[in-house]
Amino acid sequence: MKRAKRILKIVGLGLGVILGLVALFVAWNWKALSAFPSLPAGYEAKELCSCLFVEGRPQPDCEGFIRQTVVPIDGRAFDMEGKAVTVTALWNTRRAHYVSERFGCVIDGAGR
Amino acid sequence: MRSFCASLFVGLLALAGCSSPGAGDSTPVVLQGPAPFPVKPRTEWPTRAWTTADPASVGIDPAALKKLDDYLFARHGDDVDRKGQRTNAFVLVKDGKLVFEHYARGTTAETSLLTWSVSKSFVNTLIGVAALEGRFKVDDPAGKYYSALGPDKQNVRLTDLLRMSSGIDWNETYEASPIFSSVMAMLYTRGQDDMPRFVAGHGLAHAPGTHWSYSSGDTNLLLAALRATMSDAEYASYPWKALFEPLGMTSARFERDGAGNFVGSSYLYANARDLAKWGLLYLADGVWDGKRLLPEGWVAYTLTMAPAYFTTDVPPPLWEDNPGAQVYLNVGDPKRNIPRPWPAAPPDTFAALGHWGKSIFVIPSLDLVAVRMGDDREYGCSAHVQKNCVPDREKAFTKGYYLELLSGLVKR
Numbered sequence: 001m002k003r004a005k006r007i008l009k010i011v012g013l014g015l016g017v018i019l020g021l022v023a024l025f026v027a028w029n030w031k032a033l034s035a036f037p038s039l040p041a042g043y044e045a046k047e048l049c050s051c052l053f054v055e056g057r058p059q060p061d062c063e064g065f066i067r068q069t070v071v072p073i074d075g076r077a078f079d080m081e082g083k084a085v086t087v088t089a090l091w092n093t094r095r096a097h098y099v100s101e102r103f104g105c106v107i108d109g110a111g112r
Numbered sequence: 113m114r115s116f117c118a119s120l121f122v123g124l125l126a127l128a129g130c131s132s133p134g135a136g137d138s139t140p141v142v143l144q145g146p147a148p149f150p151v152k153p154r155t156e157w158p159t160r161a162w163t164t165a166d167p168a169s170v171g172i173d174p175a176a177l178k179k180l181d182d183y184l185f186a187r188h189g190d191d192v193d194r195k196g197q198r199t200n201a202f203v204l205v206k207d208g209k210l211v212f213e214h215y216a217r218g219t220t221a222e223t224s225l226l227t228w229s230v231s232k233s234f235v236n237t238l239i240g241v242a243a244l245e246g247r248f249k250v251d252d253p254a255g256k257y258y259s260a261l262g263p264d265k266q267n268v269r270l271t272d273l274l275r276m277s278s279g280i281d282w283n284e285t286y287e288a289s290p291i292f293s294s295v296m297a298m299l300y301t302r303g304q305d306d307m308p309r310f311v312a313g314h315g316l317a318h319a320p321g322t323h324w325s326y327s328s329g330d331t332n333l334l335l336a337a338l339r340a341t342m343s344d345a346e347y348a349s350y351p352w353k354a355l356f357e358p359l360g361m362t363s364a365r366f367e368r369d370g371a372g373n374f375v376g377s378s379y380l381y382a383n384a385r386d387l388a389k390w391g392l393l394y395l396a397d398g399v400w401d402g403k404r405l406l407p408e409g410w411v412a413y414t415l416t417m418a419p420a421y422f423t424t425d426v427p428p429p430l431w432e433d434n435p436g437a438q439v440y441l442n443v444g445d446p447k448r449n450i451p452r453p454w455p456a457a458p459p460d461t462f463a464a465l466g467h468w469g470k471s472i473f474v475i476p477s478l479d480l481v482a483v484r485m486g487d488d489r490e491y492g493c494s495a496h497v498q499k500n501c502v503p504d505r506e507k508a509f510t511k512g513y514y515l516e517l518l519s520g521l522v523k524r
Contacts, residue, residue, distance in 0.1 A: 035301040042300035104367040
């Protein structure tokens with residue numbers, strides 16, 4: 001019984017140390033980590049917009065071009081008339097729109 | 113213990129470097145001298161349309177050309193799995209004439225194609241044009257124009273940015289480590305609203321001019337300095353007035369960030385024929401159809417190895433990159449036994465290179481410009497820099513083999 005308590009104590013301490021290290025890592029890299037969830041949706045929205053409206057390629061080709069296997073995509077919405085693409089991934093929804101022939105596409109302002 | 117002492121010493125050195133960022137190489141840049149190859153006189157320029165020629169009439173071996181074409185467009189792999197050669201467009205210019213072109217995967221001669229980092233070599237051209245206009249000297253500190261560069265970076269010169277030797281702390285990785293990639297954050301999250309400002313917010317990792325490290329951030333700072341020399345309206349049309357219109361690059365598209373800064377690191381689009389004009393401009397030492405666009409000595413400067421390369425530790429995986437000023441060279445470093453990156457190609461070969469198989473290769477001694485816009489997701493290894501490398505040319509695009517075929521087009 002005593003022994004079990006002791007083991008529990010060591011495990012608890014170990015977990016505490018690990019959690020502490022994780023917390024330190026997160027705090028230390030907070031800028032990069034907190035911005036990351038918006039990256040996949042931003043990347044897809046921007047590159048899909050440019051592929052469709054700057055390069056003028058068909059939608060299936062463009063979806064093949066941006067396809068990545070790391071992060072699941074929750075939704076893609078194509079506004080072909082308004083020339084804009086909206087993508088949702090990792091609880092982030094990002095939109096990119098076509099500006100003009102010269103200036104192509106840009107991600108909508110996020111200010112993050 | 114010895115290694116501990118050594119690392120402590122190196123650490124102290126690094127600290128010393130950080131505490132006095134002015135200690136870098138500040139050798140003045142003098143723009144002078146002709147291009148490092150004989151400039152061939154031309155009578156025809158492709159500003160409005162390309163003059164075409166039969167490959168055999170300009171000394172290209174038709175059998176060698178077929179072999180190259182077969183290689184570039186062979187589809188051995190599965191497109192869904194992104195295996196095999198994935199060439200979208202290929203354009204070959206010899207003696208200033210369009211001698212061969214081939215388009216695939218939904219691309220045509222008119223398609224404005226994403227060039228990724230090939231854009232950077234066009235930024236070199238824009239900065240050169242601006243230097244000829246007297247907007248700045250390459251020796252000037254970038255902060256003299258772009259005030260968002262803080263006092264700690266006051267010694268970063270335009271030439272350091274051109275040669276990717278600013279010393280600014282930067283992590284240039286793409287898919288491999290997206291969370292800590294500076295370039296991904298710049299393009300898609302924290303930097304998207306104002307990319308140069310995002311770059312300027314980074315600290316110094318090395319004294320300016322002493323350490324070469326590939327950085328898309330350095331390129332975008334160059335354009336921020338350029339923007340500061342003119343009104344916003346002038347800047348918005350500058351790439352066209354300065355470069356695209358004189359060369360007749362009607363297919364050029366240039367995307368901007370949320371603050372209207374051109375994304376010179378990544379987002380120039382043009383068709384393959386228009387991209388080939390960049391090679392012709394440099395082959396002509398910066399003079400296009402009788403008009404000087406780049407300062408005298410600019411091409412020689414562009415094709416000189418970044419001095420910081422020689423004071424930077426370069427492990428074998430980086431031997432593929434011989435940095436000039438936003439272009440890549442084929443000289444190696446004999447003093448350190450670093451071989452030329454493309455041994456099958458003549459030593460005067462230079463290139464604009466971009467992610468996923470985009471390239472403009474220029475071979476002055478063969479008067480050749482080759483544009484290849486690919487979408488490679490697998491690269492063959494390089495036998496001369498990687499041990500035990502047997503590149504699978506069928507399953508992945510192999511630059512060394514491509515250059516071997518390209519250089520073999522003309523009998524020497």
